[in-house]
Amino acid sequence: MMKKLEKILMPLAEAIGRNKYLVSVRDGFLVSTPLLIAGSIFLLIANFPIPGWTEILEKIVINSATGETLASFISKPSSATFDIMAIFAVMGIAYSFARQMKTDKIFGAAVALMSWFLIMPYSVTGTVEVGKKTVDATLAGIPLGWVGAKGIFVGIIVAFVSVHIYAWVEKKGWVIKMPNGVPPTVVQSFAALIPATVVMGFFFLLNLIFGYFQTNVFQIIFEFLQTPLLNLGDTLGAMVIAYIFLHLFWFFGINGGSVVGAVFNPILQTLAIENLNYFKTGEGQGHIICQQFQDLFATFGGAGSTLSLIIAMLFFCKSKRITELGKLALVPGIFNINEPIIFGLPIVLNPTMLIPFILVPTLNIVISYIAMSIHLVPICNGIQIPWTTPLIISGFFATNWVGAILQGLLLILGVFVYMPFIKIMDKQYLEDEAKANEANDDDDISLDDISFDDL
Structure with missing residues (x-):
């Protein structure tokens, strides 16, 4: 046996x-781990399990003009980590995958992040006050839901696809070559121009196609891939x-x-x-x-x-x-x-x-x-x-x-x-x-x- x-x-x-x-997914998530733990420390402070603790924090006003209390300020570090953790995941996974693909790691992470934001819907639904009435409205903005837990699976896919395209274009030799004597950072920047443009063009067309059908990649992936996987897990x-x-x-x-x-x-x-x-x-x-x-x-x-x-x-x-x-x-x-x-x-x-x-x-x-x-x-x-x-x-x-x-x-x-x-x-x-x-x-x-x- x-x-x-x-x-x-x-x-x-x-x-x-x-x-x-x-391996890239495993290593990529490690980027966010120390940040999430640090944010958790502040979250524990804000919600420490002692009766009356949160009420005490809510009574201490820090900004009298806006009415913000100490509780809201202590909660901010956790919001700056947990609410946008998908951003860290996309960067980390793309960086790790670019290393696996033997291409530029920094630019791999950068084009992945750019591509992810490119296909993201820039609209937030909510309510606004018009005179004495409250009406539903769609406002321009980046939804926190998509940069948080809901956007992780799209981020994983985009990281792999964007770095693949970037590495493929680079290996084809479609890069701008600078003469000798140019600083290395400038050489790398111009070498990334054409691969990054190709990646951008691909995701632009993708966003255009999904937009034509009045939807977006995030919504489709969330409904047909992420939700079933989470339900199974x-x-x-x-x-x-x-x-x-x-x-x-x-x-x-x-x-x-x-x-x-x-x-x-x-x-x-x-x-x-x-x-x-x-x-x-x-x-x-x-x-x-x-x-x-x-x-x-x-x-x-x-x-x-x-x-x-x-x-x-x-x-x-x-x-x-x-x-x-x-x-x-x-x-x-x-x-x-x-x-x-x-x-x-x-x-x-x-x-x-x-x-x-x-x-x-x-x-x-x-x-x-x-x-x-x-x-x-x-x-x-x-x-x-x-x-x-x-x-x-x-x-x-x-x-x-x-x-x-x-x-x-x-x-x-x-x-x-x-x-x-x-x-x-x-x-x-x-x-x-x-x-x-x-x-x-x-x-x-x-x-x-x-x-x-x-x-």
Whole structure:
């Protein structure tokens, strides 16, 4: 069975790991990660879960002319990150993809951003006051919805297409070449002129065609691609299947988070942003499955939720090999770093630990999903909490004190699931240590064994 799984998973992981599109999406989203975490800090301050806290912030007026309060100013950093995160995603993905295509990275990101804005509808619907009446109106402007979560999938497609066209034109040699002695920046600028113009012309025609049919690319992609994908990703079955594969990859020594995350993380991150907008504005709907659900309730402590395993090692095992490893892995495990356990116990290619390694996060997903679906625990609020945030604290910030308790209960459940399996290994290691001690005793030389009678 192991050999068959290895034959299936190893080529699959290698194919995903080398796929330039998936690698570009994975690396491109990393551009926005530190910005979203920084914005989340201010969002937590603005919505700190203390009774009366938000009312205090609302009472402190900063700008008397406009009536803006401290609460609105503290919320601005999160708006400057979450509300326009698709811009960062387009830039990051195009930059990474241009590197894969071996073309100019800066201009690749620039033409992708230009193309994305070119096909975006510049209109905002709302209400305006005309005299004493309030009327519906369509105003010129960039809709925040399209530069936020709703525009991510269009951004991914545009980044790939625009960089492809740019690289193709460049490889054809359709570039303006400057004479020797011209500064390199000027040379690069003029070399990008024709490829950028071709990209612009392509997306201009695309926008023209969609405009003729009284629609736009954003609306079509959102309705026929993004919404079905998000609906599929926001299901218990999809989450369980994805994370069975994730842990199977880890079992064979492949970083399952990178492989599965390259496909699944864009969906989870988009769902998380929609959750944030839902909690901020009350518009739309919340999702149980999202990035925070994965990080904080499915696989806390690292892949396999191995923090439970570490506790089982420390409390129920006696062999020095396991207990010493448990002591070394405890602090990293608290901060969700579990490579010492994955490769040190090991879990990689260890059939004894395969079942609990998959079973514990699966139970976490199912139990958490049920608890949130029956409203026993609130769904995650979408705030980007650093993945190294310890258990209980992360659950409290992502939901409330009930979520923190759920994390604690899942941690304890995981301990008892891992316990019988780690005790099997512990028994074997104790026997190995006993044999090693006996061998050392036999090798010891005692003066009592020396006789002088034969001299």
